[in-house]
Amino acid sequence: MGTLDNLLLFLHSWLRWIILILLAVGIFNSLAKMQQPLSSVAKKMNLWLMIAAHITLLIGIYQYFFGPKGFVFFRTMGAATVMKDPALRFWAVEHITGMIIAIVLITLTKGVAKKDIAPSKKNKKLLLFYILALIIILASIPWPGRFGDVPLFRGV
Template sequence: MYTGLLHLHSFIRWVILLLEIVVIYQCYTGMSSGRPFGAGDRKAGLFLMISAHTQLLVGLYLYLAGPWGLANISNLGFGEVMKDRVARFYAVEHIFGMLVAIVLITIGRGVAKKAIPDAKKFKRGFWLFLIALVIILATIPWPFREGISRPWF
């Protein structure tokens, strides 16, 4: 079960990255063209948030049941985990970065529901989603990252 959820977790990353790009593009074009905030904008943000929250649930299970999260902290101790670059990435950096990104995505989705001018919705959403994307890109265990890499799929 762990391996299957790890593969699902890896697959959902691509869904989130694609949706992040779509939502950022929609916010940018809406901000620069002055178009109204429409149903397509709301739905794209909603799908992004649902994907991110699903990813969070799968990731929390992997963190609690897998060898790199809580078990690693329990076995080595927090001080030893913080000294090891790979253990620290999976036990602290990855989960913390992704939690911050998911909070930003959720706030960005909440902006779409506020009764504020559409230009402000696009601008706030753009920055929240862009910062979330940067954090996600920085805390994904990419295949080219030495020691902490995971396969592309």
């Protein structure tokens, strides 16, 4: 892998931690302030969550099509082989699909945050989308030991 690929993989890996932290903060805020309107800080955190998620998605799409894992498995081995092997299927299908779904949910939170609805209804919707996104992301992360030697923190 080249220097650019290593840098993108490093950023992609570290941005997931920012996303997980911002999701946890969003969940906490929605629970703790269920009856209160969103504060300007909560709105900014929501925006930063969406920005981090979209940057991570763009990096991930580049890695998927031009990196050593992902679409290259379909090109070199064929769909039947990829779908039969859990590790290949994870990198070629499950990881990207799960993350796209989670990022769609995160993007929807931005629209919910802007809506003029009762604070409790808004916070319940945000909470639902945050929790669903978190569950999908946790299921789609290549945790160490799951499919080879994937570190928790790249570059450390």
